[in-house]
Amino acid sequence: MKRLLSLIALCCALHLSAQEALWWKTPTTSPEINENRTVTFRLKAPYAKKVEVTGDFLPEGNAEMRKVQPDLWEYTTPFPLRADLYSYAFIMDGVRITDPSNVYVTRDVVTMNNIFIVDGPRSKVYQELDVPHGTVSKIWYPCDQLQRMRRLTVYTPAGYSENGTTRYPVLYLLHGMGGDEEAWITLGRVAQIMDNLIAMGKAKPMIVVMPNGNMDQVAAPGYGPDGNIVPTIELPRTCDGTYEQSFPNLVRYIDRTYRTIPRKNSRAIAGLSMGGFHTMMISKEYPDLFDYVGLFSASVKKNVDGVYSPVYERFHDKLRTQFAKRPALYWIAIGKEDFLYPANVEFCELLDRNRHRHEFLETEGGHIWKNWRFYLKEFAQKIFK
Amino acid sequence: MKRLLSLIALCCALHLSAQEALWWKTPTTSPEINENRTVTFRLKAPYAKKVEVTGDFLPEGNAEMRKVQPDLWEYTTPFPLRADLYSYAFIMDGVRITDPSNVYVTRDVVTMNNIFIVDGPRSKVYQELDVPHGTVSKIWYPCDQLQRMRRLTVYTPAGYSENGTTRYPVLYLLHGMGGDEEAWITLGRVAQIMDNLIAMGKAKPMIVVMPNGNMDQVAAPGYGPDGNIVPTIELPRTCDGTYEQSFPNLVRYIDRTYRTIPRKNSRAIAGLSMGGFHTMMISKEYPDLFDYVGLFSASVKKNVDGVYSPVYERFHDKLRTQFAKRPALYWIAIGKEDFLYPANVEFCELLDRNRHRHEFLETEGGHIWKNWRFYLKEFAQKIFK
Numbered sequence A, B: 001m002k003r004l005l006s007l008i009a010l011c012c013a014l015h016l017s018a019q020e021a022l023w024w025k026t027p028t029t030s031p032e033i034n035e036n037r038t039v040t041f042r043l044k045a046p047y048a049k050k051v052e053v054t055g056d057f058l059p060e061g062n063a064e065m066r067k068v069q070p071d072l073w074e075y076t077t078p079f080p081l082r083a084d085l086y087s088y089a090f091i092m093d094g095v096r097i098t099d100p101s102n103v104y105v106t107r108d109v110v111t112m113n114n115i116f117i118v119d120g121p122r123s124k125v126y127q128e129l130d131v132p133h134g135t136v137s138k139i140w141y142p143c144d145q146l147q148r149m150r151r152l153t154v155y156t157p158a159g160y161s162e163n164g165t166t167r168y169p170v171l172y173l174l175h176g177m178g179g180d181e182e183a184w185i186t187l188g189r190v191a192q193i194m195d196n197l198i199a200m201g202k203a204k205p206m207i208v209v210m211p212n213g214n215m216d217q218v219a220a221p222g223y224g225p226d227g228n229i230v231p232t233i234e235l236p237r238t239c240d241g242t243y244e245q246s247f248p249n250l251v252r253y254i255d256r257t258y259r260t261i262p263r264k265n266s267r268a269i270a271g272l273s274m275g276g277f278h279t280m281m282i283s284k285e286y287p288d289l290f291d292y293v294g295l296f297s298a299s300v301k302k303n304v305d306g307v308y309s310p311v312y313e314r315f316h317d318k319l320r321t322q323f324a325k326r327p328a329l330y331w332i333a334i335g336k337e338d339f340l341y342p343a344n345v346e347f348c349e350l351l352d353r354n355r356h357r358h359e360f361l362e363t364e365g366g367h368i369w370k371n372w373r374f375y376l377k378e379f380a381q382k383i384f385k
Helices: A002-014 A190-199 A247-257 A274-285 A315-324 A341-353 A369-380 B002-014 B190-199 B247-257 B274-285 B315-324 B341-353 B369-380
Strands: A039-044 A051-055 A062-064 A066-069 A072-076 A084-092 A095-097 A105-108 A111-118 A135-143 A148-156 A170-174 A207-210 A267-272 A292-296 A329-335 A359-363 B039-044 B051-055 B062-064 B066-069 B072-076 B084-092 B095-097 B105-108 B111-118 B135-143 B148-156 B170-174 B207-210 B267-272 B292-296 B329-335 B359-363
Touching: A039 A084, A084 A369, A095 B095, A105 B105, A135 A247, A148 A190, A170 A247, A170 A274, A190 A207, A190 A369, A207 A247, A267 A274, A267 A369, A274 A292, A274 A315, A292 A369, A329 A341, A329 A369, A359 A369, B039 B084, B084 B369, B135 B247, B148 B190, B170 B247, B170 B274, B190 B207, B190 B369, B207 B247, B267 B274, B267 B369, B274 B292, B274 B315, B292 B369, B329 B341, B329 B369, B359 B369
Parallel strands: A170 A207, A170 A267, A267 A292, A292 A329, A329 A359, B170 B207, B170 B267, B267 B292, B292 B329, B329 B359
Antiparallel strands: A039 A072, A051 A062, A051 A084, A066 A072, A084 A095, A084 A111, A105 A111, A135 A148, A135 B135, A148 A207, B039 B072, B051 B062, B051 B084, B066 B072, B084 B095, B084 B111, B105 B111, B135 B148, B148 B207
């Protein structure tokens, strides 16, 4: 052991450019979750003139950090944080950076954030607990619409490999604009939420399928043959009807490849923001596919300006057909501060006027992952029951 | 489409703290791979006093960036880069940060780096090409040694799900100190390397199993029930013999769970640095398990100071037994600048003296991932043939 340690010491001491840095522990502790549930952030930055922390727990968005030592900046939240999973980053002299002391980093479109969890009953479901864990797979499937292979993420529940004959219901879970097949599994904590709900008996064991809704992308950045190209401001062919039309084939592929229960009453679809738009469109376009429908902070438009697709035609007729077939659940959730809130209230009124049975959940907060994780947790407990 | 774009515009313009930032494109292009294969790095940092770039392509380790506009720093390599996959980061006024313009980030123990690829014949194998892709799964398996579930990464080759009866050979691939079950699949580009080699017919279709060699860790940081705790300077029980002893059970689990060819001639084991140490120990401890053995920049010690384990007893006897059974391949690779180079040369001399047949590959460079990816590429072409 000593010899191993001395090798590390040697390696670090020499700082040879030919050796890669080996660090087991970052020199600063950040974030630190204090006993009273306030949280302290620290950054070692001797020459910085201004350091801020930005995060989804700050009412104003940003807060200035204070120089507490010649080389150390610090900020402690003036209030205890409610148990939840939070994300944050630092802004050092105008440059947005992740916290070098925290290895938990997630990508949100092209922005990197750190995450941390404040422990408590409300955040238990987001944590890795000592419960049976499902398997997360990145698979490539043949997309008939694009005539090529595309990547998607699949969660299979604990016991799937062992119980060789049991068949499972399937939840199709769609990301928002700028997201991809990585979004729900990283930012959305799907594996942790499903593992925990299933272990507690609050959700049925189910398969969760997370496809990529950008038809110009075969996979998330870095996993498609697009070399070093980063996503562009152009919408990557998300709302021209093609994605919606590709769904029956995707469902067939999943039913062929996994031990699913290949019936409407064992299929759910849900999506956030743009994925809510897709969910609304797909579920009405193919009214015999999904019995459970979840719109999370959805963009509830009836068509897309300037785009022609048969998918966006005869919206009201198709909605009427869908509801005539009495879906087991049509669930709409949105935060009161979400910029899509008025449109969702209006959509609910439309459903009410037409006596289309649905459930509506109004929460605090805006168009943020904190809400989408919570909506998934709620929705997952309502389906396949 | 216009309406969607206007929603984004609205969302960005309002900068509401309740909405998450939506960016499809970072404002600066970095890195830019120029036509002559030099590479330009850029950072927008109006108030920084000094910005450096650090990377595995710089002979000196670091290079100073130059202020080319009031808010823009830039550095162009003075030489073209050989086709390869490279990693880098910036150091802004003493703080190590990732490039905010590059979403390709990997974690190396507790350090985050960006990556980029310079295209060319030598780097093709690291790229996502339009070839059949295998599946990458994170599974949890019962570890008898620890009496609990642990996480590991499994690559199954393209066609595994479709060809329901074909059985495959298995490569067990071990990480180095500070690594975990994420290291080989992210930093090591295992999925890309295997997909490409298999598609070119240069490697046999095989399953690759990447376990976690830290017996104090059930999973990589963030995936075990260790909350926000970062790895510590203590070695997480990597070299007390337990990991080595857990291997026969792991192999049995894999043979039970996947369609493997459960025979010595269809099993390989390889590891980098500390993983090379484990590979050497495991392959001699269980001489009937693995026919192909790969030591990549291995720590080739005969025991661990101050540690007693039956695994570390009678090294030479066990090595003799292993070689008496004529392994199909015992392959050692190391860079001339590696701090473990002298020890590896000495180990080869020991093998020579005892007429233990092995192959030795000496390369440029040191103890770095660039070499380990290359060694995997070479080794994978030599096994199961």
